[in-house]
Amino acid sequence: MCFRISFSSNMDVKTARPYFFGDIGNAECVKLVLAKGASLEAYDLYNGTPLHVACANQQLECVRVLLNAGAKVNAARLHETALHHAAKASNAEMIELLVEFGANVYAKDKHEKRPGDYTQPTSSSALLLQLYESGTKFKRIDGHFL
Incomplete structure (x- = not known):
């Protein structure tokens, strides 16, 4: 895929749809x-931004690249x-990365639900979001919250 992108003479990446980024993977x-x-x-209305697509497809490294390049972490669809x-994917590592870049843990969607409302109550993702919501200072060492 990268080969086609880099050498395609008629591909206009400036107009690439957001799903293109997440589909690259x-x-x-x-x-x-x-x-x-x-x-x-x-x-676009159906997919949101490239960051939305990469998160929905659980492409952690793509999310990291997009955030480091300046993607708006709180852009909404x-x-x-x-x-x-x-949160829907229960991806704690991605949640940490997004919050590190300023994601709003209190943001509500069209159903008035915050990200934490989409996690299983006993999951590490739920615990992590609860810690962020409470403002508790913590460290993660070897996969454990301290």
Whole structure:
């Protein structure tokens, strides 16, 4: 896929749809597409931004690349943020990354639900979001919260 992106003479990455980023699933390809001028905030009604798509597809390294490139962590699609997608997937590592970049743990979607409302009550994702919501200072060492 990266080969086709880098050498395709008629591909206009500036107008690439958001789902294109998440479907790539390869952080190096995402870097290449961004270097060619693709928009971090490309948006469509069905998929949201590239960050939404990468989170929905659980592409952690692509999420990291998009955030480091300046993607808006709290961009919303029908009031749903990337953090909602990470919570629905119960992806604690992605939740941590998004919050580290400023994701709003209190953001409500069109159903008035916060990201934590989509987690299983006893999951590590739920615990993590509860800690963030409470403002508790903690460290994560070897997968354990201290």
